[in-house]
Amino acid sequence: MDVYLITAPNGKPPAHPDPNAPESVGGVAWGSAGNIDENHGMLWPAGINAVRSIDLINGTVDDFCHMLEQGLDQPLINETHLDGKFDFQVRADEGQQNNFTERLRTQLNLVVTPAQRRVEMLVFTPQ
Numbered sequence: 511m512d513v514y515l516i517t518a519p520n521g522k523p524p525a526h527p528d529p530n531a532p533e534s535v536g537g538v539a540w541g542s543a544g545n546i547d548e549n550h551g552m553l554w555p556a557g558i559n560a561v562r563s564i565d566l567i568n569g570t571v572d573d574f575c576h577m578l579e580q581g582l583d584q585p586l587i588n589e590t591h592l593d594g595k596f597d598f599q600v601r602a603d604e605g606q607q608n609n610f611t612e613r614l615r616t617q618l619n620l621v622v623t624p625a626q627r628r629v630e631m632l633v634f635t636p637q
């Protein structure tokens with residue numbers, strides 16, 4: 511199955527949060543309104559570079575992946591091998607070309623690449 515892999519090639523994690531920080535909080539901003547169904551308030555799946563910015567404070571890499579996956583066109587698999595909680599903040603300046611994967615690499619030392627993996631899925635069928 512087509513997936514996105516997130517890795518930390520140099521093993522260096524994003525910043526650790528303040529130990530007194532509240533439970534994880536965050537949000538994702540998508541670069542194009544074209545992937546939002548205004549009638550139902552839902553996201554249509556989009557590629558990874560449709561992400562404009564993301565903020566997750568005091569979250570795990572799995573939390574970060576789950577936030578991103580909500581609007582992606584394929585699963586995001588965590589292969590970072592990073593444990594613990596981190597602060598994830600990736601932002602673009604207004605008017606800047608939207609290349610989320612490049613900003614993710616330079617701002618958080620994380621790399622997202624397309625790949626093939628076997629993924630277990632739960633499929634519901636109407637009766």
